[in-house]
Amino acid sequence: xxxxxxxxxxxxxxxxxxxENASGVGVVGNPKCGDIMKIYLDIEDGIIKDVKFxxxxxxxxxxxSSMATELVKGKTIEEALKVTNKAVMEALDGLPPVKVHCSVxxxxxxxxxxxxxxxxNGIEIEGLKPPVDHDDHHHDIHEDDE
Amino acid sequence: MHKIYxxxxxxxxxxxxxxxxxxxxxxxxxxxxxxxYEIARKNKQAVxxxxxxxxxxxxxxxxxxxxxxxxxxxxxxxxxxxxESYKSKGNHIITSAIEHHAVLHTCQYLESxxxxxxxxxxxxxxxxxxxxxxxxxxxxxxxxxxxxxxxEIGTIQPIEEIGRIAKxxxxxxxxxxxxxxxxxxIDVKKANVDLLSFSGHKFHGPKGIGxxxxxxxxxxxxxxxxxxxxxxxxxxxxxxxxxxxxxxxxELAIRDxxxxxxxxxxxxxxxxxxxxxxxxxxxxxGHPTKRLPNNINFTFDFIEGESLLxxxxxxxxxxxxxxxxxxxxxxxSHVLLAIGLPHERAHGxxxxxxxxxxxxxxxxxxxxxxxxxxxxxxxxxxLYEEFKRKNK
Numbered sequence: 370x371x372x373x374x375x376x377x378x379x380x381x382x383x384x385x386x387x388x389e390n391a392s393g394v395g396v397v398g399n400p401k402c403g404d405i406m407k408i409y410l411d412i413e414d415g416i417i418k419d420v421k422f423x424x425x426x427x428x429x430x431x432x433x434s435s436m437a438t439e440l441v442k443g444k445t446i447e448e449a450l451k452v453t454n455k456a457v458m459e460a461l462d463g464l465p466p467v468k469v470h471c472s473v474x475x476x477x478x479x480x481x482x483x484x485x486x487x488x489x490n491g492i493e494i495e496g497l498k499p500p501v502d503h504d505d506h507h508h509d510i511h512e513d514d515e
Numbered sequence: 516m517h518k519i520y521x522x523x524x525x526x527x528x529x530x531x532x533x534x535x536x537x538x539x540x541x542x543x544x545x546x547x548x549x550x551x552y553e554i555a556r557k558n559k560q561a562v563x564x565x566x567x568x569x570x571x572x573x574x575x576x577x578x579x580x581x582x583x584x585x586x587x588x589x590x591x592x593x594x595x596x597x598x599e600s601y602k603s604k605g606n607h608i609i610t611s612a613i614e615h616h617a618v619l620h621t622c623q624y625l626e627s628x629x630x631x632x633x634x635x636x637x638x639x640x641x642x643x644x645x646x647x648x649x650x651x652x653x654x655x656x657x658x659x660x661x662x663x664x665x666x667e668i669g670t671i672q673p674i675e676e677i678g679r680i681a682k683x684x685x686x687x688x689x690x691x692x693x694x695x696x697x698x699x700x701i702d703v704k705k706a707n708v709d710l711l712s713f714s715g716h717k718f719h720g721p722k723g724i725g726x727x728x729x730x731x732x733x734x735x736x737x738x739x740x741x742x743x744x745x746x747x748x749x750x751x752x753x754x755x756x757x758x759x760x761x762x763x764x765x766e767l768a769i770r771d772x773x774x775x776x777x778x779x780x781x782x783x784x785x786x787x788x789x790x791x792x793x794x795x796x797x798x799x800x801g802h803p804t805k806r807l808p809n810n811i812n813f814t815f816d817f818i819e820g821e822s823l824l825x826x827x828x829x830x831x832x833x834x835x836x837x838x839x840x841x842x843x844x845x846x847x848s849h850v851l852l853a854i855g856l857p858h859e860r861a862h863g864x865x866x867x868x869x870x871x872x873x874x875x876x877x878x879x880x881x882x883x884x885x886x887x888x889x890x891x892x893x894x895x896x897x898l899y900e901e902f903k904r905k906n907k
Contacts, residue, residue: 400859
């Protein structure tokens with residue numbers, strides 16, 4: 370059901386953990402749906418120096434979190450914003466249709482952490498929207514999958 | 516790596532003896548039981564013998580056993596067939612919130628056709644209160660369908676008592692005995708049931724074969740129309756190898772039941788104790804004693820079931836879970852929600868279902884591996900992080 374890459378990122382997650390006094394923290398998802406992702410960013414001079422994640426969820430949720438952190442690490446904020454759920458999925462050699470929402474969550478978690486960073490520093494990041502009400506969003510995605 | 520199969524409620528291997536009994540019916544004894552020549556007549560006889568054997572094992576009569584393609588067909592047939600036959604009497608069906616989807620989705624389908632369905636709640640252990648059944652019966656009630664034992668949490672229902680109430684009130688009673696058959700003693704007369712579904716592959720029989728017990732006198736419309744097989748009630752050429760295999764497997768399961776159950780009960784309670792002692796923040800789902808001898812179901816707080824299954828798989832242990840990701844839908848198991856677990860805890864369930872071939876060594880390996888696997892996922896979980904922060 371999962372690609373080798375997904376299994377590799379699930380079994381050996383990259384950047385799992387927490388960052389103390391992180392520049393930005395984003396939490397998306399909810400326990401009701403069975404996945405929560407939390408992303409910690411350490412940003413210096415507009416560059417993501419470090420990134421960590423914690424995830425409650427299925428294999429795909431862990432793997433997409435892990436891959437998303439890999440894709441934004443060392444990048445500028447602008448570059449990180451361009452890491453879409455599609456990019457995460459492609460980097461993992463695809464996901465089963467019912468798991469596509471996990472990659473959406475991963476993208477949103479990064480955005481939520483960037484939003485938190487922007488709020489904390491009183492700056493505006495072009496093209497970054499405030500985190501969405503996740504509950505509704507998640508359900509829509511699921512229905513599309515079926 | 517040694518593989519440990521702990522998912523016997525999903526399916527079981529077909530016993531070697533059963534396969535041996537079935538094999539000739541694929542090759543030299545291939546005749547259609549409806550034909551008149553010798554090899555066909557012999558197969559008609561083989562089907563009859565299997566029917567008699569199955570009937571005897573359940574305390575039923577020869578003419579009360581109907582072979583089907585499995586549990587799902589038996590459940591569909593029992594409910595739809597009775598609903599249609601008795602629609603002039605009423606349109607109300609009583610079932611429980613924790614039935615298998617083969618029953619629940621059939622009931623939902625009937626709702627879309629104008630039937631009214633009451634889904635009875637269960638208590639925290641997953642038991643239906645017979646008094647709730649009594650109170651739910653109305654003049655229009657035509658059928659009660661309550662499972663014998665639950666497939667996820669193993670809780671055994673008070674079937675005899677519910678059957679007595681149904682009898683008193685003149686309402687037909689169907690039970691889905693797919694998980695119970697071959698695992699606990701079942702006598703259709705003592706159980707006071709009018710219809711009973713079961714499936715071969717849950718007790719080391721073949722897949723694709725099951726049966727429906729239909730008490731003499733119960734009216735039921737066919738689900739499948741066609742030839743005159745199964746006394747005009749279930750069309751289609753008989754699955755002769757399957758039928759022969761089903762009866763043989765049931766006979767062996769019942770013959771060995773006492774011995775196997777003694778062993779499995781010990782192993783079950785050993786694993787339950789072991790998990791409770793070694794891992795914090797866990798809950799045993801289902802009834803502590805009124806449960807199938809092979810069923811173990813735990814919730815592990817702060818983690819999600821599919822991840823747990825994948826990590827156990829990587830250690831060579833095969834189990835199942837009631838998480839959304841394994842149920843193939845958005846919601847976690849309806850059974851775990853019905854016993855009152857909140858969503859996040861229902862997502863973190865693990866079902867271990869034993870078979871007679873499982874050993875204490877395998878249980879010890881599970882108990883050795885499970886704590887570290889659970890801890891690994893908890894270390895990754897933002898819910899656990901939050902819990903630790905709050906409880907510092």
